[in-house]
Amino acid sequence: MRILGLYNYWVFIVLMMVGFYILISRRNLVKKILGLNIFQTSVFIFYISMGKITGGTAPILMEGEGDVVYSNPLPHVLILTAIVVGVSTTAVALALVIRIMEAYGTIEGDEITAMDNRMPPP
Amino acid sequence: MTRHLPALLVVVPLMAAPVAAILKWGRAAWALALSVSWAVLAMAVLILRRVLAEGTISYALGGWAAPIGIEYRIDVVSAWVLVIVASVAAVVFPYARLSVAREVEPQRIPLLYSALLLCLTGLLGIAATGDVFNLFVFLEISSISAYALIATGPDRRALHAAFKYLIVGSVGATFIVIGIGMLYVMTGTLNMADLALRLPDVSSRTVSVAFAFLTVGISLKIALFPLHLWLPDAYTFAPSAVTAFLASTATKVAVYMMVRFLFTIFGPDFSLEVMAFQWVLMPLALIAILQASLTAIYQMNVKRLLAYSSVAQIGYMTLGISLASVTGLTASLLHLFNHAIIKGALFLAIGAVMYQVGSVRIEAMRGLGRRMPWTMAAFVLGGLSLIGVPATVGFISKWYLVLAAIEADLWIVAALVLVGSLMAVVYIWRVVEAAYFHEFVGEFEVKEAPLSLLIPTWVLVLANIYFGLDATLTAGIATQAAELLLGVG
Numbered sequence: 001m002r003i004l005g006l007y008n009y010w011v012f013i014v015l016m017m018v019g020f021y022i023l024i025s026r027r028n029l030v031k032k033i034l035g036l037n038i039f040q041t042s043v044f045i046f047y048i049s050m051g052k053i054t055g056g057t058a059p060i061l062m063e064g065e066g067d068v069v070y071s072n073p074l075p076h077v078l079i080l081t082a083i084v085v086g087v088s089t090t091a092v093a094l095a096l097v098i099r100i101m102e103a104y105g106t107i108e109g110d111e112i113t114a115m116d117n118r119m120p121p122p
Numbered sequence: 123m124t125r126h127l128p129a130l131l132v133v134v135p136l137m138a139a140p141v142a143a144i145l146k147w148g149r150a151a152w153a154l155a156l157s158v159s160w161a162v163l164a165m166a167v168l169i170l171r172r173v174l175a176e177g178t179i180s181y182a183l184g185g186w187a188a189p190i191g192i193e194y195r196i197d198v199v200s201a202w203v204l205v206i207v208a209s210v211a212a213v214v215f216p217y218a219r220l221s222v223a224r225e226v227e228p229q230r231i232p233l234l235y236s237a238l239l240l241c242l243t244g245l246l247g248i249a250a251t252g253d254v255f256n257l258f259v260f261l262e263i264s265s266i267s268a269y270a271l272i273a274t275g276p277d278r279r280a281l282h283a284a285f286k287y288l289i290v291g292s293v294g295a296t297f298i299v300i301g302i303g304m305l306y307v308m309t310g311t312l313n314m315a316d317l318a319l320r321l322p323d324v325s326s327r328t329v330s331v332a333f334a335f336l337t338v339g340i341s342l343k344i345a346l347f348p349l350h351l352w353l354p355d356a357y358t359f360a361p362s363a364v365t366a367f368l369a370s371t372a373t374k375v376a377v378y379m380m381v382r383f384l385f386t387i388f389g390p391d392f393s394l395e396v397m398a399f400q401w402v403l404m405p406l407a408l409i410a411i412l413q414a415s416l417t418a419i420y421q422m423n424v425k426r427l428l429a430y431s432s433v434a435q436i437g438y439m440t441l442g443i444s445l446a447s448v449t450g451l452t453a454s455l456l457h458l459f460n461h462a463i464i465k466g467a468l469f470l471a472i473g474a475v476m477y478q479v480g481s482v483r484i485e486a487m488r489g490l491g492r493r494m495p496w497t498m499a500a501f502v503l504g505g506l507s508l509i510g511v512p513a514t515v516g517f518i519s520k521w522y523l524v525l526a527a528i529e530a531d532l533w534i535v536a537a538l539v540l541v542g543s544l545m546a547v548v549y550i551w552r553v554v555e556a557a558y559f560h561e562f563v564g565e566f567e568v569k570e571a572p573l574s575l576l577i578p579t580w581v582l583v584l585a586n587i588y589f590g591l592d593a594t595l596t597a598g599i600a601t602q603a604a605e606l607l608l609g610v611g
Contacts, residue, residue: 023293036289036292039296043296043300046300050306074306075306085258088262089288092266092270093288096281099273104278113282116282
């Protein structure tokens with residue numbers, strides 16, 4: 001039961017590893033960005049899971065209802081910020097990929113490195 | 123007014139950044155950035171003076187008190203880092219106008235200043251904040267703008283370098299968020315002072331894992347060996363003024379983050395006794411010093427040479443942390459400032475060569491000692507300081523570092539620090555030899571760099587000598603900061 005109860009956290013670990021593996025193993029720059037996105041998304045799930053309390057409801061103050069259990073809203077708000085950060089990172093990364101495509105004519109990391117090595121040293 | 127200084131310090135460059143982006147003329151954006159950088163320096167100095175006189179400043183952002191609201195907490199360590207970042211910005215920004223105009227396409231110049239201001243905001247914010255999640259946000263502000271800044275370099279390889287840095291930097295930042303999340307799960311707070319109070323009671327495996335994520339994430343940002351591979355390309359291909367700014371500030375602020383997490387948040391007891399982190403840090407720092415210095419010797423591009431030398435200097439800073447004594451930490455914090463002005467001076471001098479000659483290869487330096495006497499003299503003095511010759515700041519840092527190693531009975535470490543200095547002699551000498559002992563072979567006549575490049579360079583060179591002769595101010599503050607971090611004195 002303990003393992004099932006930690007289901008969300010297992011998903012977090014699996015997604016983190018999948019994202020990290022794509023990030024390391026793929027040479028295509030867009031695939032690298034996808035890996036980075038999956039890697040960052042896993043952290044969102046981690047934060048969202050840790051704010052959830054069993055039986056807890058949305059943290060809206062209700063008049064006259066004594067003992068209401070609320071989920072912790074803080075991690076959810078935090079992760080909103082982290083999502084914005086993730087979006088901006090992806091935007092900058094994609095913008096760089098567009099400029100790399102214009103400058104090199106390819107987005108395969110291997111080919112770019114090979115072209116870099118053929119250029120006269122800086 | 124002065125009560126709000128901690129917030130203004132961060133808000134002023136943040137507000138100026140979008141204004142710089144919409145200005146049409148590069149020159150107007152530059153003037154705005156310049157005035158902001160000088161205002162920031164004035165504020166940082168005021169804050170440092172107040173902290174030294176009255177002790178730690180706590181500022182509740184938006185009037186929300188500490189554990190609920192975001193607190194800006196500025197103690198001697200933060201104020202010291204704020205002054206380092208602000209003074210580097212105040213010297214590099216006046217230099218940037220000509221250098222950037224030569225190396226960057228005109229339509230991108232206002233955006234470059236906007237990104238520089240954002241980067242400055244992030245770096246100042248990291249040092250000012252007392253909230254770990256806020257620290258992550260500022261870290262990302264400074265990192266994302268740094269990726270954009272590097273990509274503005276004149277060579278297309280700048281784009282590839284920026285992309286590689288983006289991937290590595292984002293992984294590091296994500297590791298840091300995971301670590302912060304785990305700390306929050308265990309303690310229910312994000313405030314640094316609060317975390318420090320509650321963490322000793324909850325020692326569990328989660329805290330150890332958080333420690334691992336945070337230290338690896340921050341090490342990526344520091345460019346600690348073996349996580350430094352993004353740094354040489356990024357520094358080589360970025361525009362000269364950007365390289366000078368990032369080399370003197372970004373890694374320094376990351377070292378500050380490491381110090382903050384190790385000593386303030388986790389506390390020396392946990393970091394050093396339970397996790398024994400100094401025995402991980404010390405070998406890596408020593409390898410960084412030796413391996414990066416050796417690589418620097420074989421570089422043909424002076425910017426790349428200085429970049430590898432930066433990796434080695436980061437080794438000295440982390441070595442000071444790993445010695446975990448007041449003297450060691452003093453050496454480390456002192457070297458934050460000293461290395462900022464050493465590398466700042468060297469990169470600015472090389473930027474002036476780039477401006478006049480159009481290349482920073484060692485062959486291109488031949489005979490420049492006669493053609494550009496002031497620029498090359500600045501490079502030589504900066505180089506002497508990097509080596510650690512007496513009467514320069516480099517000597518002061520090395521002196522404290524060797525002293526700390528001897529205090530800890532680690533004679534071999536002290537010896538290796540000296541070996542690192544000797545290797546610095548070799549790589550600096552290669553540039554000096556080309557500049558002074560070869561005939562000039564260029565196709566066109568080369569003249570001395572314009573004054574607006576020379577003056578900032580020489581301000582830093584003179585600072586190297588001034589603080590090398592009279593280190594009472596800098597060493598005093600660094601010692602006070604080290605004592606605060608270790609909880610003694």
